[in-house]
Amino acid sequence: xxxxxxxxxxxxxxxxxxxxxxxxxxxxxxxxxxxxxxxxxxxxxxxxxxxxxxxxxxxxxxxxxxxxxxxxxxxxxxxxxxxxxxxxxxxxxxxxxxxxxxxxxxxxxxxxxxxxxxxxxxxxxxxxxxxxxxxxxxxx
Amino acid sequence: xxxxxxxxxxxxxxxxxxxxxxxxxxxxxxxxxxxxxxxxxxxxxxxxxxxxxxxxxxxxxxxxxxxxxxxxxxxxxxxxxxxxxxxxxxxxxxxxxxxxxxxx
Ligand SMILES: Nc1ncnc2c1ncn2[C@@H]1O[C@H](COP(=O)(O)OP(=O)(O)O)[C@@H](O)[C@H]1O
Ligand SMILES: [Mg+2]
Numbered sequence: 001x002x003x004x005x006x007x008x009x010x011x012x013x014x015x016x017x018x019x020x021x022x023x024x025x026x027x028x029x030x031x032x033x034x035x036x037x038x039x040x041x042x043x044x045x046x047x048x049x050x051x052x053x054x055x056x057x058x059x060x061x062x063x064x065x066x067x068x069x070x071x072x073x074x075x076x077x078x079x080x081x082x083x084x085x086x087x088x089x090x091x092x093x094x095x096x097x098x099x100x101x102x103x104x105x106x107x108x109x110x111x112x113x114x115x116x117x118x119x120x121x122x123x124x125x126x127x128x129x130x131x132x133x134x135x136x137x138x139x140x
Numbered sequence: 141x142x143x144x145x146x147x148x149x150x151x152x153x154x155x156x157x158x159x160x161x162x163x164x165x166x167x168x169x170x171x172x173x174x175x176x177x178x179x180x181x182x183x184x185x186x187x188x189x190x191x192x193x194x195x196x197x198x199x200x201x202x203x204x205x206x207x208x209x210x211x212x213x214x215x216x217x218x219x220x221x222x223x224x225x226x227x228x229x230x231x232x233x234x235x236x237x238x239x240x241x242x243x244x
Contacts (some may be wrong), residue, residue: 009225014195016192016194017193017218019194019197020198020200020201023201024197024200026200027200027201037203040202041182041202043202044202045177045178045200045201048177048197048198048201049174049177052173063204103193104192104194104195105171105172105173105195106172106173106174106194107172107175107191108172108173108175109174110172110174110175110178111174112176113178114177115176117178136242
């Protein structure tokens with residue numbers, strides 16, 4: 001692969017039925033171009049966590065994926081409420097999800113920790129009242 | 141064990157047969173989707189009482205070929221549809237999560 005391949009998705013806020021579509025699309029593309037299945041699994045899970053966060057905590061957002069020769073980067077961007085204390089949000093079990101959301105199986109407070117665990121690099125930039133950008137990178 | 145061998149062991153009904161020939165190598169029990177994605181190994185049997193469509197989404201992304209809904213929980217119609225389209229096995233059983241763990 002000499003040039004980079006770019007994918008982009010719009011993620012709808014509050015739509016729990018189609019939540020995960022972008023991550024599933026990325027997974028299919030990575031499989032079709034022959035990326036190592038173990039790496040695909042890490043990417044798919046980390047991206048799903050980010051996608052779900054935009055659905056639950058923001059009013060949706062965008063996902064931009066770039067597939068380069070030696071790495072894959074994912075940028076998840078939303079114009080949601082932002083994160084007040086990123087360090088706290090990164091802690092296992094910390095969540096502001098409502099009871100209704102937890103009843104759907106989301107809101108375990110493990111999303112950001114999973115993203116950190118499964119990626120090679122995670123950066124979270126957030127401004128309260130403006131939005132959040134999550135940058136994930138994976139070495140391939 | 142193969143996916144097709146799961147149902148008789150736990151008196152389960154097969155809602156979606158999935159890929160019967162697929163080898164499963166472990167069992168994971170849990171309901172919080174992020175916990176499952178963080179801890180469940182690929183190619184496991186997933187025991188849960190969660191029955192919405194997102195369960196299939198997680199199974200797709202985490203490479204889980206078989207879902208067992210325990211304690212008599214019935215799947216949402218959309219969960220069934222997604223398991224069909226993604227070829228993921230879906231079983232239901234009256235047995236508890238604990239009993240299924242013992243039997244599998
Ligand atoms: N995109 C986002 N916009 C606003 N807040 C967010 C976003 N992503 C995460 N958060 C905040 O960080 C917390 C922890 O996120 P996470 O680890 O994914 O757990 P969970 O989603 O289960 O709550 C969330 O409860 C929420 O308060
Ligand atoms: Mg989350």
